[in-house]
Amino acid sequence: MKAVNPSALAGDAGVKTQAPSPALLFDTINGYHKTAAIQAAVELDIFTALADSPATADAIARHAKASPRGVRILCDFLTLLGFLTKSGERYGLSPDSALFLNRKSPAYAGGTLEFLLSDHLRGAFDLLTDAVRNGGTAQAQDGSVAPEHPMWISFARNMGPLMAPAAAGLAELLPLDAGRPTKVLDIAAGHGPWGLAFAKKFPRAQVVALDWAPVLEVARENARAAGVADRFRTLAGSAFDVELGDTYDVVLVPNFLHHFNTADCIRFLKRAHAALRSGGTVAIVEFVPNEDRITPPGVAGFSLIMLATTPEGDAYTFEEYADILAQSGFSVPVQRSLPASMNVALVATKS
Amino acid sequence: MKAVNPSALAGDAGVKTQAPSPALLFDTINGYHKTAAIQAAVELDIFTALADSPATADAIARHAKASPRGVRILCDFLTLLGFLTKSGERYGLSPDSALFLNRKSPAYAGGTLEFLLSDHLRGAFDLLTDAVRNGGTAQAQDGSVAPEHPMWISFARNMGPLMAPAAAGLAELLPLDAGRPTKVLDIAAGHGPWGLAFAKKFPRAQVVALDWAPVLEVARENARAAGVADRFRTLAGSAFDVELGDTYDVVLVPNFLHHFNTADCIRFLKRAHAALRSGGTVAIVEFVPNEDRITPPGVAGFSLIMLATTPEGDAYTFEEYADILAQSGFSVPVQRSLPASMNVALVATKS
Numbered sequence: 298m299k300a301v302n303p304s305a306l307a308g309d310a311g312v313k314t315q316a317p318s319p320a321l322l323f324d325t326i327n328g329y330h331k332t333a334a335i336q337a338a339v340e341l342d343i344f345t346a347l348a349d350s351p352a353t354a355d356a357i358a359r360h361a362k363a364s365p366r367g368v369r370i371l372c373d374f375l376t377l378l379g380f381l382t383k384s385g386e387r388y389g390l391s392p393d394s395a396l397f398l399n400r401k402s403p404a405y406a407g408g409t410l411e412f413l414l415s416d417h418l419r420g421a422f423d424l425l426t427d428a429v430r431n432g433g434t435a436q437a438q439d440g441s442v443a444p445e446h447p448m449w450i451s452f453a454r455n456m457g458p459l460m461a462p463a464a465a466g467l468a469e470l471l472p473l474d475a476g477r478p479t480k481v482l483d484i485a486a487g488h489g490p491w492g493l494a495f496a497k498k499f500p501r502a503q504v505v506a507l508d509w510a511p512v513l514e515v516a517r518e519n520a521r522a523a524g525v526a527d528r529f530r531t532l533a534g535s536a537f538d539v540e541l542g543d544t545y546d547v548v549l550v551p552n553f554l555h556h557f558n559t560a561d562c563i564r565f566l567k568r569a570h571a572a573l574r575s576g577g578t579v580a581i582v583e584f585v586p587n588e589d590r591i592t593p594p595g596v597a598g599f600s601l602i603m604l605a606t607t608p609e610g611d612a613y614t615f616e617e618y619a620d621i622l623a624q625s626g627f628s629v630p631v632q633r634s635l636p637a638s639m640n641v642a643l644v645a646t647k648s
Numbered sequence: 649m650k651a652v653n654p655s656a657l658a659g660d661a662g663v664k665t666q667a668p669s670p671a672l673l674f675d676t677i678n679g680y681h682k683t684a685a686i687q688a689a690v691e692l693d694i695f696t697a698l699a700d701s702p703a704t705a706d707a708i709a710r711h712a713k714a715s716p717r718g719v720r721i722l723c724d725f726l727t728l729l730g731f732l733t734k735s736g737e738r739y740g741l742s743p744d745s746a747l748f749l750n751r752k753s754p755a756y757a758g759g760t761l762e763f764l765l766s767d768h769l770r771g772a773f774d775l776l777t778d779a780v781r782n783g784g785t786a787q788a789q790d791g792s793v794a795p796e797h798p799m800w801i802s803f804a805r806n807m808g809p810l811m812a813p814a815a816a817g818l819a820e821l822l823p824l825d826a827g828r829p830t831k832v833l834d835i836a837a838g839h840g841p842w843g844l845a846f847a848k849k850f851p852r853a854q855v856v857a858l859d860w861a862p863v864l865e866v867a868r869e870n871a872r873a874a875g876v877a878d879r880f881r882t883l884a885g886s887a888f889d890v891e892l893g894d895t896y897d898v899v900l901v902p903n904f905l906h907h908f909n910t911a912d913c914i915r916f917l918k919r920a921h922a923a924l925r926s927g928g929t930v931a932i933v934e935f936v937p938n939e940d941r942i943t944p945p946g947v948a949g950f951s952l953i954m955l956a957t958t959p960e961g962d963a964y965t966f967e968e969y970a971d972i973l974a975q976s977g978f979s980v981p982v983q984r985s986l987p988a989s990m991n992v993a994l995v996a997t998k999s
Contacts, residue, residue, distance in 0.1 A: 317747045317988045319757060319810055320946045321730055326764045328682030330952060333773040335676045340777045364783025370955040370962070371780050377945040379672055396668045406670060413677045422684040426691045429722050432715025459670055594728040595671045601681060604721040611721070637668045 334374050336414065339407040343372065344390060344398035347381070351389035396637075397459070404462065404637070408455040417441070417448045421605040433608040441606045442556050444535065449487065449508070453515040457488030460551075463582070463638035464494035470633055470642060471547060471578060475499050479546040482572060483507065484536050484565075485553040489516030489529075491582065492549060496525040505542065507532040536565055541572040548573055551582035552640065555599070558609035559621055566625030573647045579627060581643040582635070584612045595639050618643050685725050687765065690758040694723065695741060695749035698732070702740035747988075748810070755813065755988070759806040768792070768799045772956040784959040792957045793907050795886065800838065800859070804866040808839030811902075814933070814989035815845035821984055821993060822898060822929060826850050830897040833923060834858065835887050835916075836904040840867030840880075842933065843900060847876040856893065858883040887916055892923040899924055902933035903991065906950070909960035910972055917976030924998045930978060932994040933986070935963045946990050969994050 338344065346352060346360035354369035361368060372388045375381045380398070382389040390399065397406040412418075420436065421428070427435035434440035441448055473479050478501045483492030486506035493516075496504045504525070506516045510533035520529035532539055536553065548569040554562045569579055586597035596612065603610035613621070615632055622630055627645040634641055689695065697703060697711035705720035712719060723739045726732045731749070733740040741750065748757040763769070771787065772779070778786035785792075792799055824830050829852045834843030837857035844867075847855045855876070857867045861884035871880035883890055887904065899920040905913045920930055937948035947963065954961035964972070966983055973981055978996040985992055 317744050317755075318990070319744070319748055319760075319988065320990055321744060322686070322748055322757060322760075323764070323990070324946055325682045325686045325729055325731070326761055327953075328679035328686075329770065330773055330949070330956075331676045331679030333776040333956075334952060335673070335679075337777040337780050341780060361780075363781045366783040367780035367955060370951045373941045374949055374952045377942045377948050378676055380676070383940065383942055393668050393670070393672060397670055397673055404668075406673060409670075409673075410677055413674070419680065422681055425684040426688040429688050429692060429712075429718035430714045432717040589734065590724045591728045591734055595675060597728050598681070598725055600721045601685060601725045602678075604718060605681075605684075637670065639669070639671055639674070 331378060332414065334371060334378070335380070336410055337371060338375055338380070339398065339410055341368075341371075342400065343368070343375070344380075344394050344407075345400040347388060347390045348395075348399045348401050351382070351384065351387040353386050354388070357388065404458055406459045409459060410455075412448070412451045412455040415448060415451055417446075418602075418606065425601075425605050428605050433604065434606050436606070439608050442608065442610070444509075446509075447511075449512045450515065453488040453508075453512045457490055457515075457519070460488075460490045460638070461494070463635035463640055464490040464551075465498075466636040466638075467491060467549075467580060467582065467642055468494040468498040470644065471495075471580060473499050473502065473546060475501070477501060478503065480542075480544060481505070481547045481549065482541060482545045482569075483549045483551070484569070485551065486516050486531075487512060487551075489519045491551045492516075492529070493519060493523050493525060495547070495549075496520070496528055497523060503528050503530070505530045505532055505545075507534070507536055507539065507541070509533065537561070537568070541568060543572050544574045545572050545577055546574060547578045547580060549580050549582070552584075554581060554618075554621075555583060555603055555612055556607050556610040558611075559613070559617065561609075562613075562621045563624045566621065566627065570626040570647055575647060577647045579622070579645050579647070581618065581622075581630070581645075582640045583618070583643060584639060585615055585618065585632065585641050585643065586612050588614050588616060590614065593639075599639075615643070682729065683765065685722060685729070686731070687761055688722060689726055689731070690749065690761055692719075692722075693751065694719070694726070695731075695745050695758075696751040698739060698741045699746075699750045699752050702733070702735065702738040704737050705739070708739065755809055757810045760810060761806075763799070763802045763806040766799060766802055768797075769953075769957065776952075776956050779956050784955065785957050787957070790959050793959065793961070795860075797860075798862075800863045801866065804839040804859075804863045808841055808866075808870070811839075811841045811989070812845070814986035814991055815841040815902075816849075817987040817989075818842060818900075818931060818933065818993055819845040819849040821995065822846075822931060824850050824853065824897060826852070828852060829854065831893075831895060832856070832898045832900065833892060833896045833920075834900045834902070835920070836902065837867050837882075838863060838902075840870045842902045843867075843880070844870060844874050844876065846898070846900075847871070847879055848874060854879050854881070856881045856883055856896075858885070858887055858890065858892070860884065888912070888919070892919060894923050895925045896923050896928055897925060898929045898931060900931050900933070903935075905932060905969075905972075906934060906954055906963055907958050907961040909962075910964070910968065912960075913964075913972045914975045917972065917978065921977045921998055926998060928998045930973070930996050930998070932969065932973075932981070932996075933991045934969070934994065935990060936966055936969065936983065936992050936994065937963050939965050939967060941965065944990075950990075966994070 424435035775786035935950040
């Protein structure tokens with residue numbers, strides 16, 4: 298029997314002690330409760346019910362066609378997670394919830410749940426113990442890097458709106474000459490936001506978007522919606538195999554390299570190097586943890602997703618990307634943050 | 649397209665801005681990744697590999713019969729969650745992990761995963777949206793409060809070790825006279841730790857443990873192991889129906905009342921009142937959030953588990969328990985913390 302800590306007994310429940318606690322353990326084991334809570338909140342559209350003003354559980358329940366008691370308990374949970382505020386009996390939106398979880402917001406990101414909670418991703422984490430044993434995904438057929446994997450259609454349809462601010466930020470960062478024609482190649486374009494941000498900012502830019510053929514249909518829809526379809530071309534196939542073309546001013550590599558080992562990153566970047574004009578720019582958008590690989594937490598934690606879902610992918614550090622770029626013929630990269638994103642941009646030039 | 653925040657662009661990735669971020673949203677949607685990570689770590693016995701000294705991923709991998717790369721990525725994730733420390737390439741145990749997750753520790757709590765990640769509990773959270781609509785569990789047959797639910801055998805087998813320090817703390821708190829015979833009734837005794845702590849501390853105490861019959865087999869095993877079987881009796885059945893006996897000095901009510909609505913709490917406590925001698929003590933062990941129902945987070949969050957798994961259970965506040973106790977014939981309770989536990993004790997006397 299463990300000795301009792303008298304200081305813990307003396308205090309009331311509000312007193313902080315250094316006594317051991319299973320709180321973190323339970324919070325972590327019960328991580329799936331948080332997944333279920335945000336999923337229920339999005340399905341019941343709790344956040345849109347608060348779009349115009351704070352409201353009581355009763356009022357939210359009428360909007361959500363749900364029980365006031367159920368809504369009260371769910372909203373308290375969302376409040377302690379940080380998605381809602383609570384003042385007396387009224388709940389309100391946090392700034393992030395107003396932006397990302399209110400359906401009336403142009404940056405509404407509730408659709409990301411369809412991708413992030415897909416059978417593919419959930420299944421990969423069901424096999425995490427085996428992935429740690431293997432050192433890579435325990436899913437059949439190389440997980441998410443299998444050719445033409447259907448998950449990327451869901452990614453394109455659902456993850457797009459969330460990336461628009463970061464994509465616009467990237468277009469602001471790169472010093473293209475708006476007055477002359479420029480050529481932009483967008484690798485693993487998905488829904489197309491990265492290349493489209495350049496097409497929108499630079500009226501003479503021509504964008505070539507590369508991805509699996511069914512994914513490119515989503516990108517083309519978005520190009521038409523953005524009114525830039527006449528300057529938007531697609532290239533279907535693997536970025537490792539397809540003929541990329543040449544004399545590009547910029548090659549965009551958004552959230553692509555983390556799926557591969559460093560040798561394959563170099564193999565791809567040498568192809569990008571060959572496709573660029575002399576002095577052209579490669580812009581890598583990535584999760585880049587610090588050298589310690591444990592900070593910032595949300596960024597460093599991305600590595601586990603790559604372990605679960607890919608054979609050899611990882612979240613590489615700045616130093617690793619600098620080495621990968623050097624071995625591919627590029628300059629030392631400059632790292633820049635991107636708005637409303639955990640991604641950063643690593644920008645290097647063809648030397 | 650959302651306007652770009654120029655201050656976010658100007659800084660490097662290390663600069664904190666107040667710009668909106670999807671970090672909390674992703675962290676919450678991906679809560680199930682944390683569940684999978686701690687489950688993998690326990691299955692691979694990562695923590696016991698570090699019981700004697702910090703070690704590298706390579707050394708841990710040999711112990712775990714797993715890939716060094718897989719172990720490195722998992723251990724970085726465990727470090728950013730707070731379960732491990734990292735210094736250079738060596739990982740070490742946090743104080744809580746040394747106590748709760750090292751198999752060599754008497755307070756080893758890795759077995760809690762079997763209960764907390766059982767099909768019953770996971771299934772309840774798969775139906776959380778429906779539970780919010782209903783205002784109570786969407787599972788068949790009243791969820792966890794169904795008579796003789798088999799989950800309580802798993803609870804008794806797996807959650808016991810974790811409660812020993814808190815149970816010993818409770819026995820320290822109550823001013824029983826060690827010199828005279830005392831009678832203790834332990835409601836929903838489970839593995840029996842609460843009553844057994846009294847039997848061990850008070851050599852003349854007689855303990856009666858009430859629970860479903862198959863659960864009591866676990867409690868009896870533990871009484872024999874503790875050497876107090878001769879002062880340990882069991883009472884099988886529902887705490888609402890079975891004949892409880894009378895002239896008890898103490899009735900222990902550990903983690904029982906949260907399964908029920910307040911009317912049923914009162915109905916039960918009136919039975920406990922009748923079973924106590926005049927001046928006897930009821931000791932309720934519970935998750936008791938503050939009046940705001942959103943702090944402390946781990947305690948307030950317990951309410952969601954009751955929504956998912958019971959028809960009408962909840963985490964009641966101190967004021968609610970004071971009212972429930974008053975309506976059942978008890979004094980105003982005194983609240984005390986318990987060691988190594990998120991539970992507190994509410995102690996009241998039969999007036």
